[in-house]
Amino acid sequence: MNSIFNDPGFWHRLQFGFTIVYHYLFPQLTMGLALFIVYWKWRALRTGDEKYNQAVRFWAKIFGLNFAVGVVTGIPMEFQFGTNWADFSKYAGGVIGQTLAMEGMFAFFLESAFVGALIWGEKRLGPRGHFAAAIAVALGSWLSGYFILVTNSFMQHPVGYRIETNGSLGIASMSAYLLNPWAVVQFAHNQLAAVVTGSFVVAAIGAFYALRGLHRVQARLYLRAGTFVGLIASLLVAFPTGDQQAKIVGNHQPITLAAMEGKFEGESMAGVALIGQPNVATQRLDNPIEVPGALSFLAYGHFGSFVHGLNDFPKDQWPDNLELLYYSFHIMITLGTLFIVLMGFATLENWRGRLESSRLLLWVLMLAFPYPYIANTLGWMTAELGRQPWLIYGLFHTRDGYSKVVSNGDAIFTLIGFTGLYFVIGLLFLGLTGREIGKGPKEPAVATIISEPEREAVLV
Amino acid sequence: MIAIWYAVVSFMLIVYIVLDGRNFGAGMLQWFVAKTPEERRQVIAAIGPLWTWHEVWLLGFGGTLIAIFPRLMASAFAGYYLALFLILWCLILRGISLEVGGHINDRLWQAYWDFIFVFSNFLLAILFGAAAGNVARGVPVDGQGNFSMAFFTDFKVRGYVGLLDWYTVSIAILAVVMLAAHGATYLTLKTEGPVHDRCAKCGKYLWIAVVPLGLAVLVESRIVRPDLPGRALSNPFWWLGLVVTVVSTIALVSGLSGRRERRAFLASNFLIVGLLATGAAAIFPVMLNSTLAPENSLTAYAVASSPTTLLRASFWWPIGFALAVFYFVFISRRYAGKVSVRRDTQGFY
Numbered sequence: 001m002n003s004i005f006n007d008p009g010f011w012h013r014l015q016f017g018f019t020i021v022y023h024y025l026f027p028q029l030t031m032g033l034a035l036f037i038v039y040w041k042w043r044a045l046r047t048g049d050e051k052y053n054q055a056v057r058f059w060a061k062i063f064g065l066n067f068a069v070g071v072v073t074g075i076p077m078e079f080q081f082g083t084n085w086a087d088f089s090k091y092a093g094g095v096i097g098q099t100l101a102m103e104g105m106f107a108f109f110l111e112s113a114f115v116g117a118l119i120w121g122e123k124r125l126g127p128r129g130h131f132a133a134a135i136a137v138a139l140g141s142w143l144s145g146y147f148i149l150v151t152n153s154f155m156q157h158p159v160g161y162r163i164e165t166n167g168s169l170g171i172a173s174m175s176a177y178l179l180n181p182w183a184v185v186q187f188a189h190n191q192l193a194a195v196v197t198g199s200f201v202v203a204a205i206g207a208f209y210a211l212r213g214l215h216r217v218q219a220r221l222y223l224r225a226g227t228f229v230g231l232i233a234s235l236l237v238a239f240p241t242g243d244q245q246a247k248i249v250g251n252h253q254p255i256t257l258a259a260m261e262g263k264f265e266g267e268s269m270a271g272v273a274l275i276g277q278p279n280v281a282t283q284r285l286d287n288p289i290e291v292p293g294a295l296s297f298l299a300y301g302h303f304g305s306f307v308h309g310l311n312d313f314p315k316d317q318w319p320d321n322l323e324l325l326y327y328s329f330h331i332m333i334t335l336g337t338l339f340i341v342l343m344g345f346a347t348l349e350n351w352r353g354r355l356e357s358s359r360l361l362l363w364v365l366m367l368a369f370p371y372p373y374i375a376n377t378l379g380w381m382t383a384e385l386g387r388q389p390w391l392i393y394g395l396f397h398t399r400d401g402y403s404k405v406v407s408n409g410d411a412i413f414t415l416i417g418f419t420g421l422y423f424v425i426g427l428l429f430l431g432l433t434g435r436e437i438g439k440g441p442k443e444p445a446v447a448t449i450i451s452e453p454e455r456e457a458v459l460v
Numbered sequence: 461m462i463a464i465w466y467a468v469v470s471f472m473l474i475v476y477i478v479l480d481g482r483n484f485g486a487g488m489l490q491w492f493v494a495k496t497p498e499e500r501r502q503v504i505a506a507i508g509p510l511w512t513w514h515e516v517w518l519l520g521f522g523g524t525l526i527a528i529f530p531r532l533m534a535s536a537f538a539g540y541y542l543a544l545f546l547i548l549w550c551l552i553l554r555g556i557s558l559e560v561g562g563h564i565n566d567r568l569w570q571a572y573w574d575f576i577f578v579f580s581n582f583l584l585a586i587l588f589g590a591a592a593g594n595v596a597r598g599v600p601v602d603g604q605g606n607f608s609m610a611f612f613t614d615f616k617v618r619g620y621v622g623l624l625d626w627y628t629v630s631i632a633i634l635a636v637v638m639l640a641a642h643g644a645t646y647l648t649l650k651t652e653g654p655v656h657d658r659c660a661k662c663g664k665y666l667w668i669a670v671v672p673l674g675l676a677v678l679v680e681s682r683i684v685r686p687d688l689p690g691r692a693l694s695n696p697f698w699w700l701g702l703v704v705t706v707v708s709t710i711a712l713v714s715g716l717s718g719r720r721e722r723r724a725f726l727a728s729n730f731l732i733v734g735l736l737a738t739g740a741a742a743i744f745p746v747m748l749n750s751t752l753a754p755e756n757s758l759t760a761y762a763v764a765s766s767p768t769t770l771l772r773a774s775f776w777w778p779i780g781f782a783l784a785v786f787y788f789v790f791i792s793r794r795y796a797g798k799v800s801v802r803r804d805t806q807g808f809y
Contacts, residue, residue: 065559071512072555076548078522082537083544089537093530094765098773101523105780108516113787116509117794124794162768168530170769174776403538405608414545421549425556432563 011411012084012402015418017384019076021377022422026070028376031145031191032198033063034138036225037118041134045127051217056134057122058218058441059202062433063137064119069429071112073422078104084411088391088401094170095161095177096151103147111140145194146187153183155392156383157252169395185248186383189241192233193379196339197372199230203346204369205437207362218441223346223355227365231343238336243298249386250299253393254308256386259319260329261295263309270295270307278326283311317389325385332378335371342368461770463744465528466760467697468777470740472524476517477588478642478732483507483514484588485643487554487581488636490574493647493658497567498801500574504558506650506799511558513791515551520784527773531605532747532763539599539607540591543623547587554580582636589635593628596739597621597684598749601756605763617684621751627684634673638732641666645728649721652798663724664716674735685749688742698741705734 004010037059044052078100081089089097114136122130154161160176161169171177203226209219250257257263262278262285263270271290279286293303300307310318319325346365349355356362387393391401486507494500525533537544553576561573600620601607612622624632644663648656682689692698708730715724743749747763750756764770 068512068555068559071515072552075515075519075551076545078519078526079537079544079548081526082522082533083541084538086534086538089526089534090531093526093533094769097523097525097527097530097533097765098769098776099523101520101527101773102776102780104516104520104523105777105784108519109513109780109784109787112512112516113791115512120509121794164766164769168765170766171772172768174772403534403541405538405606406541407608410541414542417545417549421552425552428556428560432560435563 005408008404008406008408008411009399009402011408011415012406013398015411015415016080016084018415019073019080019418019422021380023070023073023077024376024380025373026066026073027141027145028194028197028373029201030063030066030070031141031194032196033059033066033201034134034141034198035195036198036202036229037063038131038134038138039225040221041131045131051221053122054441055218055221056130058436060119061436064115065429065433065436067111067115069425073425076418084403084406085391085401086403086405088396090168091396091401092154092169092392094164094168096154098171098174098177099147099151099154103144103151107140107144107147109140111137111144114140142191145191146183149187149190150178150180150183152383153180153186155390156186156387157182157248158392158395182248182252185241185244189237189245190379192237192241193372193376195233196230196237197376199226199233199343200339200369200372202226203230203343204366207366208437209440210356211359211362211366215440220356223365224350227343227346227350227355230339231347234336234339234343238340242336246298247300250307253386255310255313255317256319256325257299258308258310258312259322259325260382260386261307262322262326263295263307264311266307266309266312268296268304268306269293270299270305272298273330278322280322319386319388321385321388325382328378328381328385332375332382335375335378339372339375461767461774462760462764465764465770465773466740466744466747469521469524469528470737472517472521474733474736474740476514476521477736478729479514479517480511481585481639481642481732482646483511483554483643484581484585485639485641486647487577487643488585488640489643489647489659489662490581491578493644493662494655497570499653499655500570501562502651502653502655502799502801503647504561504577506647508558508562510791510795511555513787515555518551520780524773524777528765528770529747529760529763530765532758532760535601535605535607535758535763536599536748539601539609540594540623541608542611543587543591547584547591550580550584550587554584585636585639586632589632590624590628592635592736592739593631594623595748596631596681596743597625597627598751598757600752601748601750601758602752603756605756605758607750618751627680630673630680631677634670634677637666637673638670641670642728642732645716645721645725649725650799651801653801655801656798660719667712667716685743691744692738692742695741695744697744698738701734701737701739701741703734704730705738708734 037056040052040055040059043049044056081093081096081100114133117125117133118130118137121133125133154177157180159180160171160173160178162172164170202222206219206222206226209215210223246257249260258266261270262273262276264283264285269292271292272294273285274289274291276285276288276290296305296307297303299305310322342364346355346361349358349361389398390396391398486503490500490503494503522533557573557577557580561570561577564570597617598621599607599609609620610622612624613620615622615625617625617627641663644659644666647659648663651659708727711723711727712731714720715722715727745760746757747760748758750758
């Protein structure tokens, strides 16, 4: 009988997919927040205004919680290359291991060495030292993003490698590998998407305090910064970075582009479907509403450019879950468009001085924060589902990559274990973050001015 | 080239074990050396701000292992599948218990997370000890360089062995006692008050207990791997490890008896480095010994990446390591000094 229970590849993919999606909920916020923290710390240095330091202290705590969960959920990611994807590691470890090791030594070491100083070291380090710690942490988190995206880009578009005598891959050119054009485009797109997540969360908490009438100065600060940065980042995620991302997919993975758009037949003047459902059985897009020529223009720069359809390629090279790929991509695009509209409107209202008095807008801003997480996840699903059936595009099939010695039962067992453990971590994370938000940014008088013995007296 | 990279990769793992070993040890002892809730928080504060810095060394090691010895990493990690996930889950629980305990000032809440904390650290020491035993003894590697093994089989050390047998269990016990001693020495240096006094006392007993256990493991290793001594004696790194072990043992004895806490803790670090280095040097070049047939064993030469790939890695690794040393100096200065039992000076934890 042929069911998914007999297909170990399915369980290894599901486990990696689940653990990476869960893990990435946390770094996407820390990468985005790191910029806000650096900015506010810089403003505090320049202006001496205590409200910026207050904001840094509050957000550093939120950052710390996310960082800790990011670390503990991140370690299984690296280990699963060996445990679940042993044959892939045997084949490509000499290449992808380089950036995984660099991520550890250049990024994680930096970030983890200074994160404690950022969260607890303000008094001991002084303002300048604290600012330096904030920069170190931000640099570390963005560097780790780059190294991981180089690793992923090698799987999407392998460059700089050579095939060794034993058939495995080795590095031919480190600079070609590290400066993979795919990685550069994807890094820009992905990091801006992380900034979108960060700015939505900052704006949401600002909106929450504003609706509650609490911490008014801080609420205004978060709302203004969150909506303005959110608008800029949402625009840049779409154009030029999202546009470039689609072009690079069109150039190097034309099958993927056809699948993302549900194009079964190739055509010039190819349209972009605003609405429509891909029907794999009948090989067409049901109920489409299309903008004619838009896909040809977006992917190749001319309305008349020919866009390949899925039927131009052998069926065994099609991504193996067309529907999920199509919907992931389209919902991501829809959300991204809504982000621009929402943050554009909020920025306009702020400019007219009505942001904090418009309760409806505050409600929307407060409740909007989960959607960037969803859009980020869908973007990654588009990238990874689109890469199928390849593990390394054009070189190595996904079905050849998993560990053959690991039994199906073991893989299912660990997947269930992760599900349970991550559920508990999620509850704890939400509960504790909720508490920190409830406590809110501390008033400056208590936090800094009172000396140590006095503070003890206050606490007693 | 491959020998140097073997030394580098072993060194990164050893650094991880030494750095996180103090947390395992201090964590295991938390219930026994800290009686009141305030004292237990004090132990957590002594390791709190640095545990992520220690744990990322495991990531540094893992990444370097994939890059340099991809086929070893693949065989070993897939073969140890369930054992490795146990380690990962314990690491997750340990990190979570450290972080969330201090967030809510409630006795039951903190007692619960302290229990998870002690339990996961204890299990981690056992698991890493058993893992070291498995590397020393070998695993049932087949002709294709693969293996998969049960948690235990017949507790014998040849043929189709399990994760646990009399040899690996005795190394696990040695690991628990030695890391507890290491942790006690660390807490003696890092704390003041009653926790300090209890750690100073139990640290001495734990180090004394290490001696017979260590000698027993030495004799057992001679029986399990009769091929090792000849190889070890001809390896200069083994002699280097031996010198480090001997010198740090002398320094440890002088530090413990003379109440020189800093010296004792430094010696404790170097003692563990020396012992692990002699072990790593003794098994070289076999990285994964086969208990089925010697010709199945995976040597460093057979599992390494190509020379050009190794050469590329030689360019960036020293830079990364130099930066790590720089962070290390920053951290040592930044977090120097004792942690008091007073809650408000402990920061977040």
